[in-house]
Amino acid sequence: MIHTHTMKSPDTLVIGAGVLGCWAARHAISSGEQVLLLESRHVGAGASGGFLGALMPHMPDSWNPKKQFQYEGLTSLDTVVEVLEEETGIDCGYRRCGRVMPVTNAKLVQQIQRRVDGAGKYWDERYTLSFREDETAFINPSVASQGVQADTLSARINPRNYMKALEASIRAHCMIMEGAEAELIRSVGDGFEVELSDGTTLSAGRVIVANGYEAYPLLQPFMDEMNSGKPLGRGVKGQAMLIEHEHDDTMPVLYHDGTYIVPHAGNRVAIGSTSVNDWEGQGAHHFDEADLGFYDKAIEMMPSLRDAPVIERWAAVRPRNTMEGRGTEPFFGPVPGQEGLYALIGGFKITLGIAHIASRGFL
Ligand SMILES: Cc1cc2nc3c(=O)[nH]c(=O)nc-3n(C[C@H](O)[C@H](O)[C@H](O)COP(=O)(O)OP(=O)(O)OC[C@H]3O[C@@H](n4cnc5c(N)ncnc54)[C@H](O)[C@@H]3O)c2cc1C
Secondary structure (H helix, E strand, C coil): CCEECCCCCCCEEEECCCHHHHHHHHHHHHCCCCEEEEECCCCCCCHHHCCCCEECCCCCCCCCHHHHHHHHHHHHHHHHHHHHHHHHCCCCCCECCCEEEECCCCCHHHHHHHHHHHHHHHCCCCCCEEEECCCCCCCCCCCCCCCEEEECCCEECCHHHHHHHHHHHHHCCCEEEECCCEEEEEEECCEEEEEECCCEEEEECEEEECCHHHHHHHHHHHHCCCCCCCCCEEEEEEEEEEEECCCCCCCCEEEECCEEEEEECCCEEEEEEEEECCCCCCCCCCCCCCCCHHHHHHHHHCHHHCCCCEEEEEEEEEEEECECCCECCCEEEECCCCCCEEEEECCCCCHHHHHHHHCCCCC
16 A cells, blocks of 8 residues: 655655765754655664774875875764764774785885875875885784785774764654665655655655665666666675684784775774675675685784684675766765755775765765
8 A cells, every 4th residue: 555654754865774874864964954764674784784894095196086085084084983972972993093904016015105105195194104024013924925015094993883873873863764665766846755665655855865785776767877778886795704802902904805804992803805796696694604715814814813713794785886987986966867866875895984974065
């Protein structure tokens, strides 16, 4: 049965309560709008609700607007997280811990020098990037055969706590409907109708689509022409493990060949990677025990993790855009030709560090 929800139409309806949707809701609330946030499962149930939480800058050689944007995201997080923590009393587990990457090949040294120069030019002097030939700090020396590249801009956050804090900051100020799956968006008059899978129809002046890789089918009818009928993107799966490992929390993020090792408070270390393209037939949250390449790489980088107890295994799917003329670039903003319809989708592996600014540009 089709029926219309009794709530007065909100100014803004946000689809998806991941880090992007929650930030969009938070910004819209701050602008004084009435906001309805739809979530098919529960807040943080998607790719944002894991435990990896690496906040890694793009390499500062060949600077471009995208790198500048991400830099602004990363450097503003100190204050943003502090405000959220003060407001909610929830510790987001944030620390600017830096990052160390092994240098495995002498040919890379020249490239790293360009990165060192770029950091000197484009990063504030508080943050450094260096090449250390004789020091392999935290990384198995046999992997870092040529030394390491180290930076002090990278950071880490506990994604689940960050999501809890975000949720707590918006819950009292907007309506959050969990278990509400948006199935179809229709443009009507000067607004939109959103049809849910249970038949409910909601209307709003403005709709922000922020439901991760599941946004593609909702957006396809509006962006089909722009994308010459091709798919707007697809989901890329990632897997992670949370490991108990004693450390004094001075450790940086370690990164090599697609695998992250991220130190967290309370003697936890998370490892993971986000590059499984072929996950057809598997559930988005199914942890594939046959795909442990990232675990082997992590052990190689940091052998002391070998016998450490695994506390949790987690898998999720993140969006990867394939939009004409934009490649895999994220899409943050108005959908062309559809006044009042916005999309927040993509951002690859860096969304946790930019969600707070990616979602504010058009609000
Ligand atoms: C294993 C793994 C590790 C990662 N590690 C990092 C990292 O270290 N650092 C980093 O910055 N990024 C990392 N990422 C990427 C990052 O997690 C994602 O890019 C980001 O969380 C995406 O946020 P989002 O808000 O777009 O989507 P999600 O967090 O996926 O949120 C989308 C929400 O929409 C809901 N939804 C879906 N369909 C509908 C519908 N039809 N109606 C209503 N609601 C719906 C979902 O339930 C979900 O809650 C990682 C990703 C994975 C998979």
